[in-house]
Amino acid sequence: MKLLGHHHISMYTKDVTNNKHFYTEILGLRLIEISVNQDNPSMYHFFYGDEEGNHTGIIDRYFFKSVYYRHNxxxxxxxxxxxxxxxxxxxxxxxxxxxxxxxxxxxxxAIMNSLKSIN
Structure with a gap:
């Protein structure tokens, strides 16, 4: 199987400053979506991808539908x-x-008031 790209990197975080710095400045990814953890809306859910905001490709997560698998x-x-x-x-x-x-x-x-600034 040839890997053509990745869908996105999705990150829950309470340390928004260091998280954003690492994924954008160190890894060179673009922050392409800012939302909240749908199970805990007091925490950000960041999505990082390429410069075009692209992703490759059953829970309806609004922006896409997902299947989850846990291993180790x-x-x-x-x-x-x-x-x-x-x-x-x-x-x-x-x-x-x-x-x-x-x-x-x-x-x-209420959600916005519970989140720390990312700037």
Whole structure:
């Protein structure tokens, strides 16, 4: 099997400054989506990918549908390429704002107040 790319790197974090620095400045990835952990909305869920915001490719995670597999304590996520991170954000604005799935949108203010700044 030939590996053509990766879907994305998804990271839950409480240390937003060091997390963002490592993945963008050290690894050279682009922060392409900012959301929250849907199981714990007081924690960011960052998505990193290439400069174009691309990903390759059954839980509906709004931006894609995923299948999860745990092996040796590591959680693997297998996700569809559609609808993608540009579902509700233009390419030029990827990674610039907090995007929430519809079911969390009514709690936006409380969620934003519980998160640390990433700048």
């Amino acid at each position: 304590g590591i959680m693997y996520e297998f996700a569809t390429p559609e609808p993608g991170f540009m579902r509700d954000t233009p390419k030029t604005q990827l990674g610039q704002q907090l995007n929430l799935p519809d079911f969390l949108e009514s709690n936006r203010e």
